[in-house]
Amino acid sequence: MLVAGVRALGGDVETLEVDDPRPLAPDEVLIEVRGAGIGNWDDIVRVGDWGVGTRPPTALGVEAAGVVRAVGAHPSGFSVDDEVLCHPVPLRDQGAWAPFLIAPVGSLARKPPWISWETAAIFPVPALTAEQVVGEALALHGGETLLVHGAGGITGGLIVQLANLRGVDVLATAGPRSAERVRRYGAREVIDYRDRMWPQHAKALAQGSVDAVANAAPGGAATAMTALGDGGRLATITPDLPSSTRGISATAVYVRSDGTQLDRLTALLASHWLSMPTPRSCSLDQAGHALAQVVAGQEPNGVVVTNDIP
Numbered sequence: 001m002l003v004a005g006v007r008a009l010g011g012d013v014e015t016l017e018v019d020d021p022r023p024l025a026p027d028e029v030l031i032e033v034r035g036a037g038i039g040n041w042d043d044i045v046r047v048g049d050w051g052v053g054t055r056p057p058t059a060l061g062v063e064a065a066g067v068v069r070a071v072g073a074h075p076s077g078f079s080v081d082d083e084v085l086c087h088p089v090p091l092r093d094q095g096a097w098a099p100f101l102i103a104p105v106g107s108l109a110r111k112p113p114w115i116s117w118e119t120a121a122i123f124p125v126p127a128l129t130a131e132q133v134v135g136e137a138l139a140l141h142g143g144e145t146l147l148v149h150g151a152g153g154i155t156g157g158l159i160v161q162l163a164n165l166r167g168v169d170v171l172a173t174a175g176p177r178s179a180e181r182v183r184r185y186g187a188r189e190v191i192d193y194r195d196r197m198w199p200q201h202a203k204a205l206a207q208g209s210v211d212a213v214a215n216a217a218p219g220g221a222a223t224a225m226t227a228l229g230d231g232g233r234l235a236t237i238t239p240d241l242p243s244s245t246r247g248i249s250a251t252a253v254y255v256r257s258d259g260t261q262l263d264r265l266t267a268l269l270a271s272h273w274l275s276m277p278t279p280r281s282c283s284l285d286q287a288g289h290a291l292a293q294v295v296a297g298q299e300p301n302g303v304v305v306t307n308d309i310p
Contacts, residue, residue, distance in 0.1 A: 003059035003098035004287035004305060009048035013288030016057055021093060021100050026073040028092060028102050031066040031084060035121030036096035037279075038287065038303040039063070040218075041255075043295050045095075053090030060287070061096030061305065063087045065111055065120035069100070076105040083111040085266065087124040087257045097287055097305050109262035112270040119269075122154065122279050122302040127265040129237055129255040130158035134166065137235035137251045138212045142167025145206045149224040150217030151187060152178030154277065154302055155237060159214045160185040161274050171202050171210070173217070178300070185275065193217065199227040225250070277301035 001020050004013055021030055042060050044050040052062055065085040068078055078084070088096075088103035095101075111120045134140050146163050150156040152174035163170050164186025172187040179190040189205045191198045202210060209229030215221040215236035222242040225234050231247040241252040268274045279302035282290045290303040 001099050002284065003094060004061075004284040005057065005059040005095060005097060006046055007057045009056055010046070011056070013046065013060065013291055015285050018057060018059065018094055018098075021102050024070060024072040024102065025092070027076070027105050028072045029068045029075060029078055029084075029105060029108065030070040031064065031086070031101045031103055032069045033064050033066040033096060033099060033101050033307055034117040035065050035281070035304040035306050036061040036098075036101075037063040037122035037125060038097075038282075038290050038294050038299075038305060039122075039125055040295055041125060042291055046291075051090075052095070053092070054095065059095035059098040060291075061098070062089050062091070063121065063124040064096035064101050064103075065117050065123075066101065072105075074105075078105055078108060083113070084108045085111050085120040085124055085262070086259065087128055087255065087262065089255075089257050097284060099307055104257075106259050107257045107262075108259045109266045112266065115266070115270055116278075118279050118281060118304045118306070119276050120266075121304045121306075123266065123269060123276060124262055125255055126155035126158050127269075127274075128258060128262055129155050129253060130162050131261060131265055132256060133159055133214050133235045133237065133253050134162040137253050138214065138233050140166050140168050140212060143169070144211040145169045145171065145208065147202050147206075147210050147213045147224065147227050148172045148187070149193070149213065149215045149220050150174075151182045151185070151190070152300065153216055154300075156214075156216035157182060157185050158274065158276075159216065160187050163214075165268075165273060169207060171205055173198055173202075193220075199223060202227040221250075279304045281306045 151172035173193040
């Protein structure tokens with residue numbers, strides 16, 4: 001089958017032919033892909049800095065939405081024609097930028113019919129990452145103050161929303177174009193990240209001290225830590241974890257596949273407790289250019305590789 005991927009680690013993204021999907025293991029399903037998200041993490045996979053379970057030549061893509069077309073002997077309640085979304089890492093076969101994807105049933109969530117394929121395709125990785133920051137790494141609870149650095153991106157925006165749902169007082173940094181949207185997500189105040197004094201502004205705006213920081217800005221973790229009070233908590237989704245100081249606990253969060261967690265998050269999206277931007281769509285042969293645009297920060301609403309299936 002034709003996929004978008006790489007022939008070697010570090011190579012350019014191109015359209016290449018790979019073997020059709022193999023027979024399924026008992027705990028797997030075969031998904032006809034309707035949409036697959038493109039994120040910064042796909043470039044990390046491309047250059048070999050995130051081992052997702054496959055070797056080139058391979059399709060890229062670690063999140064997808066589609067229709068189940070075949071099931072293994074133990075499908076755990078999933079059936080042919082079910083509509084699903086998933087983050088199926090470690091990958092069992094090819095990545096998601098492909099017509100078909102093999103996924104373990106433990107990675108699957110059911111897609112409600114009123115969520116578009118495009119939105120479902122870009123939801124799994126940022127949603128799981130945000131929940132694992134808010135609910136696990138930081139273990140936030142009502143009445144605390146959280147600073148989200150980089151709230152204008154998809155993952156940062158979901159961190160704001162999930163923290164707000166927990167009754168957390170949220171401060172955020174974002175650019176001027178994103179500020180109003182981040183306020184709608186539930187941030188009490190949005191600070192322009194271009195102001196070099198933003199950590200000091202955050203401390204002044206806190207009702208007490210900043211209890212926790214979630215960093216979603218590349219290279220921003222160390223600066224974000226300066227806004228924390230002594231003994232605070234920092235979680236970053238970027239690979240620049242700073243050394244702990246002043247009794248601050250610092251955690252790097254690497255997204256974990258979890259179908260049950262994703263199912264709960266999808267229900268929040270379907271019930272309009274969470275909001276997502278409307279992404280742009282592209283074809284398999286445009287995936288390389290789209291990835292470059294995402295990495296350059298020029299696709300704030302995200303991009304989805306779609307397959308033309310009637």
